[in-house]
Amino acid sequence: MKTKKFWNWKNRTAVNQETQEPVTERTLFLNGTIAEESWFDDDVTPELFREELNSGSGDITVWINSPGGDCVAAAQIYNMLMDYKGGVTVKIDGIAASAASVIAMAGTKVLMSPVSMMMIHNPATIAFGDHTEMEKAMAMLDEVKESIINSYEIKTGLSRAKLSHLMDAETWMDANKAVELGFADDILRRAEDAPEDAVNPAEALLFSRKAVNAALVNKLEAKYHIPKREPEAPEEPGRSVDDILQRLDTISKFM
Numbered sequence: 001m002k003t004k005k006f007w008n009w010k011n012r013t014a015v016n017q018e019t020q021e022p023v024t025e026r027t028l029f030l031n032g033t034i035a036e037e038s039w040f041d042d043d044v045t046p047e048l049f050r051e052e053l054n055s056g057s058g059d060i061t062v063w064i065n066s067p068g069g070d071c072v073a074a075a076q077i078y079n080m081l082m083d084y085k086g087g088v089t090v091k092i093d094g095i096a097a098s099a100a101s102v103i104a105m106a107g108t109k110v111l112m113s114p115v116s117m118m119m120i121h122n123p124a125t126i127a128f129g130d131h132t133e134m135e136k137a138m139a140m141l142d143e144v145k146e147s148i149i150n151s152y153e154i155k156t157g158l159s160r161a162k163l164s165h166l167m168d169a170e171t172w173m174d175a176n177k178a179v180e181l182g183f184a185d186d187i188l189r190r191a192e193d194a195p196e197d198a199v200n201p202a203e204a205l206l207f208s209r210k211a212v213n214a215a216l217v218n219k220l221e222a223k224y225h226i227p228k229r230e231p232e233a234p235e236e237p238g239r240s241v242d243d244i245l246q247r248l249d250t251i252s253k254f255m
Helices: 044-053 071-083 099-104 131-156 160-168 175-181 209-224 241-252
Strands: 007-015 022-031 060-066 088-097 109-112 117-120 171-174 206-208
Touching: 007 044, 044 071, 060 099, 071 099, 071 131, 088 099, 099 117, 099 131, 109 175, 117 160, 131 160, 171 175
Parallel strands: 022 060, 060 088, 088 109, 088 117
Antiparallel strands: 007 022, 117 171, 171 206
């Protein structure tokens, strides 16, 4: 059994201000890649998470700082949190990207740090084989995308077409935009700061990697006045737009 986990529980005893009785505050931390070691085809890991989740009662707080990972693991965690009897407050203090954003949708309340980000995109996989196997992989990805949209739709109330478009563009949202679109309920503030104190809320930020790359390519085309080379045309000295696009694609894999 693999013991390395991407989650960690911390419990502390506090006093209920109304009843003055001791209560246990349960906090779950989801940090790093989801299921980096093992989850899929591993009956132990999901069962261990379920046992730890249900080992106590009452409301829980889930802190998320994850770039994503295994969508199967994320789906199971989402279902477990949705099925949990107590309240689930999700707090995003760094990033909730890809599969981690799906888990965040299970919160009865989702709060984001003002300096955190959320990212949603299309699912991806690795496939090997002939055209039949490729078609099966594409059909599988379509179904996975629909299942992911289910979680976003329940939380945000946005149309499936809108959500699909946001995923196609690999959309990044700051806290304000996530609240505006319904992916989050509010922004984390200091305890002494009341929400109504914010007279002029910050401008929301939303951008997509495709849009950023397209804007950069357009600027390069305009600056160097380089027409896009046709496939049959001989290559001219210097860097063509196609070459620049290839370089951008390579760079984007490390962004």
